[in-house]
Amino acid sequence: MKLYEFERAPNPRRVRFFIAEKGIDLASIERIQIDIGGGENRAAEFRQMNPMGTVPVLELDDGTALSETMAICRYFEGNHPEPALLGQSVIEQATIEMWNRRMEFNLLLPVAMAFRHTTGHFSDRENVFPDYGSDCGQSAQRMFDFLNDHLADNDYIAGRQFSVADITAVVSIDFARVIKMRLDPDKHARLIDWHERISARPAASV
Amino acid sequence: MKLYEFERAPNPRRVRFFIAEKGIDLASIERIQIDIGGGENRAAEFRQMNPMGTVPVLELDDGTALSETMAICRYFEGNHPEPALLGQSVIEQATIEMWNRRMEFNLLLPVAMAFRHTTGHFSDRENVFPDYGSDCGQSAQRMFDFLNDHLADNDYIAGRQFSVADITAVVSIDFARVIKMRLDPDKHARLIDWHERISARPAASV
CATH class of the missing domain: 1.20.1050.10 (Glutathione S-transferase Yfyf (Class Pi); Chain A, domain 2)
Structure with missing residues (x-):
């Protein structure tokens, strides 16, 4: 599992915060910095993963690329329900x-x-x-x-x-x-x- | 259950569309038109239900007011899981x-x-x-x-x-x-x- 991000940007921080609250060891996820300032997120290679050109993107082991902060959070909520951060009832x-x-x-x-x-x-x-x-x-x-x-x-x-x-x-x-x-x-x-x-x-x- | 809306606005239409796809009879929900053009959504009475001043708002029978289109859709998805419109796995x-x-x-x-x-x-x-x-x-x-x-x-x-x-x-x-x-x-x-x-x-x- 790989997380493409830009450390200082707010949306990647939301995802890291969410993952850490779940008690998942962030070191278990390979984190790849995308140079937003340099426009790496707009290059063809990155857009193949996320045509919207935004970070974060979570790449699963089967190659599936999930983008949009809340979609990534929902993925972790589904696979690690406790503690619930999106509600239970x-x-x-x-x-x-x-x-x-x-x-x-x-x-x-x-x-x-x-x-x-x-x-x-x-x-x-x-x-x-x-x-x-x-x-x-x-x-x-x-x-x-x-x-x-x-x-x-x-x-x-x-x-x-x-x-x-x-x-x-x-x-x-x-x-x-x-x-x-x-x-x-x-x-x-x-x-x-x-x-x-x-x-x-x-x-x-x- | 009451749905406060403005018929021509896009977000209320998203909620009606979602409810109807669930097979729920829209006639079973009282629909109250809020005069957005006239600023009714900004009046104190409406802001008590939704301080953000937006429609739609779903008022439950116990008085709970749910706003934000996707929060209302998620409420219906939870109570009427079929057909799933937010995904299953x-x-x-x-x-x-x-x-x-x-x-x-x-x-x-x-x-x-x-x-x-x-x-x-x-x-x-x-x-x-x-x-x-x-x-x-x-x-x-x-x-x-x-x-x-x-x-x-x-x-x-x-x-x-x-x-x-x-x-x-x-x-x-x-x-x-x-x-x-x-x-x-x-x-x-x-x-x-x-x-x-x-x-x-x-x-x-x-």
């Missing part, structure tokens, strides 16, 4: 899916758009719209405020239990530092407390 | 998740961004960046071309079986007509053939 699964998607569409996506469109990091390969990027940064800021309120009644993003939604959220917040977005101790005390708890988990550092 | 589930996400992030999202940013339909509530919208429209066009090639070797988006990925894709392509994006008979013969097959399913019209 039907209502738990639906609730975690809801919160994980809120974190993806209302936090990670705006942070990523703010990064791409304000820094122009990928301007060699995509058109860049700085005003749109700034607007996305403001959306992400509003989500920080929302989450701080949300955590008044919830220990974790999806409620009472740690789940993939916490992984997506913490990775998004950490990645936002690249565009100088930081949690504000005056406004985000609860979010900072949650962030410290999640960051203290051993899997947060892999 | 672990590898099927991961493969369908991968393809559904490709349809969401590389097709539905750019179509939706092109709609919002080129038409200014929601300019009373969000900043609008027309050049970004045009760029998203071009991304969606490239996905039409990609899917036409992909269908040379696959009967359905995720391979050999109909799945939620076909629902997401067909709903996205139909919604793209609002911004005058249409399949091109000279370039998209296979995609048009697939589109006709999917559109002929009774659930496509609910």
